[in-house]
Amino acid sequence: MLSVNAYSIIFYLLAAFIIGNGVLAMTTRKIFRAAIFLLFSLIGVAGLYFWMHVEFVAAVQVIVYVGGIVVLIIFSIFLTQQTGKDMPRPTNTRMIFSALAAILGAALTYSLIRQYGFIGGSGDQFNVSPQRIGDQMLDYQDTGYALPFEVISILLLAAMIGCIVIALKSKPQES
């Protein structure tokens, strides 16, 4: 078992990794680098889930975000962009006011979090084995999630068909 100190050090390293890569992804002017920084930030979030002992969600995060969405974004960059070129700089006023809005919002939210005083849980062991998740996911009793599960599957099907229809190349009209 790791000592208390090692837990804290790992947590702060993960926090610095996530936030640093997030800032770089949002401020770099090369779009391909932005995608790669986003990839590392998402991997850091998966590491945070591992740190919280929520292994199933961490695995889903790696599979769907890192393996799916970022790859999709990189492909669309290749399809639509000249990757060597820098993106234009945002105007100074826009940059200053967005930074101001973001910093003020973060300060407000964090001060609210600090003074809220969360009351700790019941002290039970947090058990997120995949078996328990699967049992509750397909349970159709009151606490089960069978209906949302089915709705999500319909939504995914609709989204896939919608993507094909939207991205379909329209044939030239025959007069």
Add this chain to the structure above:
Amino acid sequence: MNNIGIEQILFISTALFFIGVYGLFTRRNMITMLMAVELILNSVNINFVSFNKYLYPERLDGVFFTIFIIAIAAAEAAVAIAIIINIYRNHQSIDVEDSEEMKY
């Protein structure tokens, strides 16, 4: 067990959320705006899991919401990229300032 509680994790998710908001305001390229939205969704996921773990450890609802949000985010990214590619085909640009008309 350790002295890191829910407040520190909420601090990370707050920072990630407002980094995403900053990116959404400053970027004018549709793909980078989509990346900003992904960061915001991730911060929400961190919130759900940490509330579930630290405040209601006997239940699993936060984990389910996280899984459903990840599924919806995947669908949303796929649809958004299809729309972006279609706009690029019509306008030869994916800058939001260049695509003011939604005629086609």
